[in-house]
Structures are given as C-alpha cells and as structure tokens.
Amino acid sequence: MPATSPGPRESAPVSFHPPATRARFPVCPSPEGKAGWRRSPRELLASPPLRLDTSDRQVLWLYLLTRAAVWTTAYCARWLFPADRGARHAGSVASSFEQWDWGHYLHIARDGYFPGQAGPWTAGWDHREAFFPGFPLALRAVHTVVPHWTAAGLLISFVSGAVAVVALARIARLHLPDEGVGRRAALLFLCSPCAVFLAAGYTESLFLALALPAWLAARRHHWPLAAVLTALATTVRVSGLFLAAALALHFLLSPPAHRRPRHLPWLALPALPAIAYSAYLYTRTGDWMAWKHAQELGWYRTFHSPWEAWGNTWDAAFTHAQTTGYAFMCQAELAAMVLGLLLCGLLVRRRRAAEALYVALTLWALGTSYWYTSVPRATLLWWPLWITLAVWSLRDPRFLTAYLCVVAPLTTTFALAFLSGRWAG
Structure with missing residues (x-):
C-alpha cells in the first residue's frame, strides 16, 4: 500500500519501508537474483517467441529428466515383460515403442495409403486412411536422414515434445504472472498418466x-501465424479443426483493436488441409468421408448418443463382458470422460469460452461413438487442464503432493501396459 502523508500533529518518520504486498499465489524467488522473475502478461506477450529465458530452460531440463524416466521404464519393460515368457534376449529398447498405431504410421510413411491396388475393397484392410497424413509425411522426411524408421519416429516426438512443453509453460504464465506456474504446468503434464x-x-x-x-x-493476436500453425496441426490430427473453432471464437471475443476484417480470411485456412485430404481420398475411393468411415469400420466409431456410448463403455468396464485388461482401460476411459466434463464446466464458469469450446468438441467427437476410445490420450491435448492444476498446486502445496501420489502408479501402469503391448487389453 502507498505511504500516507503524516497528519498535522504527527512527525514524519526518518525512513519508511512499505510492507511487502502479499502475493495472491506463492511466488518462487528469482534464482541467482535475475531481474524480471515475475513479469506481467503484457510483458510475456511482448517477449520474443524464439528466445529461451531462464524459465524455458528449466522446463527443458525437466523435460529431459522425464524422457530419461520413460526410457528407463521402456528398458525395464523390455526385460521383465517380453511377449514370450521364455525369451532369453530382450531386444532393443526402441522396439518397446513399436506398438499399436505406430504400425499404421509406418505403413503409410513407407508404402503410402493405397499400396498397389489395395484399399478398403481389399479383404483384411487395415483402414490406414483413418489417420491424417501430417505425421507420416514428417516421418518419411526424417527417415531420409535417420534410416531407422522407429528412431525417426522417436526423434520427431522428442523434438516436438520439447517445443510443446515450452509453449505450454508460456501459456500458463499468461494466466498467472508467476514464473513457477510454467514449470509446474510442465511437471503435471509430463507426469500425467x-x-x-x-x-x-x-x-x-x-x-x-x-x-x-x-x-x-x-x-498475442498474431492471427496469420496462429492460423498457419493451426492448419499444420490439422494435417496431423482432426483435432486441429476443434482448435480452429476455438481460434475463431477467441478472435470474435477479442477487443476490436486486436481483430481486423483483413484477418478473417486467415481463420478459414485450417480447414484447407482437411478438405485437401478428403479430396485425395475421394480420388482413390470415391468417398469424401473415407477417413471417417475407416474409423467407423476399424474402431467402432459409428455415431451413438452420448448416453449409449457411456452405457456401452460402462458395460465393458464393469459387467465382466471383456477381459480384465480391456475392462481396466474402459474404466480409464470413463474416468477421463468425467474429468473432461468437469474441466469443460469449469472453463465455462470462468468464462474461458474458446478453451471450453475446444474441450467440448473433443468430448463430443470421442463421446458419441459406440464406446469411448482414446479419451485418456486426449487429456494430453487439453492444455487448460494442466494450467488449471498448476494454479491449484501453487495455491495449496498439498495439492501437488496429492496429485503425484495419485498419478504416479497410474503413469507407471499405463507406461508398462503400452510398452509391453498390453494397452487396451
């Protein structure tokens, strides 16, 4: 509080040291006395996007440590949970990551979507057209430098993950001007199940x-850049269209000074990759929605009402109709759906409409199939979740302890299930 002037009968003090204003959330002290440790959102928005500050480097150090933890888990899984219990050779650690969808990405990158005359009309077809081309194209490009296909895929994820955690930390610092919130969001994200x-x-x-x-x-109201990056994200996953919808809503809700009519055409750019991919599939299959129909045939993603999808997933999880491994994963699907609904409601309550729209569209896409598939994986894409949890953990240190105690066994279990080939039962 500012010092008040002394009254007419009071003598001014020789020296005055105003009491420190109490921070709303705990603030980590500046390491090595660096200035600017606590910056306002305006300063963060104006900072150069490609320059790494102290907080960014700390986030990257945390990222490297967690990568070492994942690879340690992969090494242990390769030796302790081989496909053949009588095996005497564990094989390479990288082979632990050659699971499930990786085969589809590899086949697309190596052979294309329709090798020879094969396609949806072929018996035993793998429905690879369900996967958007962004990752296979990147995999094929990196393979020209890294001959080993699996190593090329792991390298893409390694570099991409580093970019992602730095961006997540920076977004978190826009919500709370505390350098610690970025590291905390990255920690909760990298330790998630x-x-x-x-x-x-x-x-x-x-x-x-x-x-x-x-x-x-x-x-930062850099709409052309945001649109270009969203378009590139759409080449990787259809979720890029959900991000495009959130981007458009954020544009409409921004102050008039930050949205100009000339920016409107940029908002349509993210739809072009999806249209181009659909057109390509049409030329090969005669079906504009071939990617969607491939998902329906290969992963039971035919449209069902949300309550039907919940009921079918509940039956698979708790009525002993499925094997224990598959039932456990269905239980995880239900828990992730509940978490997503709570997050969406919280975002609406806090008037973060654009982020709520992004999460809601994801929930609608995953929650209207025959049963839930890949909802736990989708939690990785909900950046508002990790930022919200980070803010809570700064308000009450006990929250971080509780979070780590709860997710540590789940993270280890999920990692072992995937790395040993037991994911989804």
Whole structure:
C-alpha cells in the first residue's frame, strides 16, 4: 500500500519501508537474483517467441529428466515383460515403442495409403486412411536422414515434445504472472498418466508442438501465424479443426483493436488441409468421408448418443463382458470422460469460452461413438487442464503432493501396459 502523508500533529518518520504486498499465489524467488522473475502478461506477450529465458530452460531440463524416466521404464519393460515368457534376449529398447498405431504410421510413411491396388475393397484392410497424413509425411522426411524408421519416429516426438512443453509453460504464465506456474504446468503434464505417448512415435507430441504455439500466437493476436500453425496441426490430427473453432471464437471475443476484417480470411485456412485430404481420398475411393468411415469400420466409431456410448463403455468396464485388461482401460476411459466434463464446466464458469469450446468438441467427437476410445490420450491435448492444476498446486502445496501420489502408479501402469503391448487389453 502507498505511504500516507503524516497528519498535522504527527512527525514524519526518518525512513519508511512499505510492507511487502502479499502475493495472491506463492511466488518462487528469482534464482541467482535475475531481474524480471515475475513479469506481467503484457510483458510475456511482448517477449520474443524464439528466445529461451531462464524459465524455458528449466522446463527443458525437466523435460529431459522425464524422457530419461520413460526410457528407463521402456528398458525395464523390455526385460521383465517380453511377449514370450521364455525369451532369453530382450531386444532393443526402441522396439518397446513399436506398438499399436505406430504400425499404421509406418505403413503409410513407407508404402503410402493405397499400396498397389489395395484399399478398403481389399479383404483384411487395415483402414490406414483413418489417420491424417501430417505425421507420416514428417516421418518419411526424417527417415531420409535417420534410416531407422522407429528412431525417426522417436526423434520427431522428442523434438516436438520439447517445443510443446515450452509453449505450454508460456501459456500458463499468461494466466498467472508467476514464473513457477510454467514449470509446474510442465511437471503435471509430463507426469500425467498417458505421458508415455509423448515419447512414442505417435501424433500427440507433433500436434501439440503446432497447436500450443498456435494458441500462444492467438493470445498475442498474431492471427496469420496462429492460423498457419493451426492448419499444420490439422494435417496431423482432426483435432486441429476443434482448435480452429476455438481460434475463431477467441478472435470474435477479442477487443476490436486486436481483430481486423483483413484477418478473417486467415481463420478459414485450417480447414484447407482437411478438405485437401478428403479430396485425395475421394480420388482413390470415391468417398469424401473415407477417413471417417475407416474409423467407423476399424474402431467402432459409428455415431451413438452420448448416453449409449457411456452405457456401452460402462458395460465393458464393469459387467465382466471383456477381459480384465480391456475392462481396466474402459474404466480409464470413463474416468477421463468425467474429468473432461468437469474441466469443460469449469472453463465455462470462468468464462474461458474458446478453451471450453475446444474441450467440448473433443468430448463430443470421442463421446458419441459406440464406446469411448482414446479419451485418456486426449487429456494430453487439453492444455487448460494442466494450467488449471498448476494454479491449484501453487495455491495449496498439498495439492501437488496429492496429485503425484495419485498419478504416479497410474503413469507407471499405463507406461508398462503400452510398452509391453498390453494397452487396451
């Protein structure tokens, strides 16, 4: 509080030291006395996007440590949980990441979508057209430098994950001008139950490396850059269209000084990759929605009402109709859906409409199929979740302890399930 002038009968003190204003949240002291440790959102928005500050470097150090933890888990899984219990050779650690969807990305990058005359009309078709081309194209490009396909995929995820965590930390600091919140958001994100997919040759890391900088550019009101990055994210996952919708809503809700009519055409750019991919599939299959129909045939993603999807997933989880491994994963799907609904409601309550729209569209897409599939993995893409948890952990240090105690066994279990080939039962 500012010092008040002394009254007519009071003598002015010789020296005055105003009491420190109480911070709303705990603030970490500046390491090595560096200035600017606590910066305002305006200063953060104006900072150069490609320059790494002290907080960014600390986030990257945390990222490297967690990558070492994932690889340690992969090494242990390779030796302790081989496919053949009588095996005498564990094989390479990298082979632990050659699971499930990785095969589809590899086949697309190596052979294309329709090798020879094969396609949806072929018996035993793998429905690879369900996967957007962004990651396979990146994999093929990196393969020209890194001959080993799996190593190329892991390298893409490694580099992309580093970009993603730095962007996540910067977005978090826009919500709370405390340098500690960025590191905390990165910690909670990298220790989350499905964090193993950030290290695998999957699309999550590459998508986030484009989507999070896109959202950061939108917060800076750099609409062309945000639109270009969102378009690139759409080449990786259809979730890029959900991000585009959130981007458009954020544009409409921004102050008039930060949205100009000349920026409107840029907002349509993210739709072009999806249209181009649909057109390509049409030329090969005669079906504009071939990617959607491939998901329906290969992963039971035919449209069902939300309550039907919940009921079918509940039956698979708790009525002993499925094997225990598959039932456990269905339980995780239900828990992730509840978490997503709570997050969406919280965002609406806090009037963060654009982020709420992004999460809601994701929930609608995943919650209207025959049963839930990949909802736990989708939590990695909900950056508002990790920022919200980071703020809570700064308000009450006990929250961080509780979070780590709860998720540590889940993170280890999910990692072992994926790395040993037991994911989804």
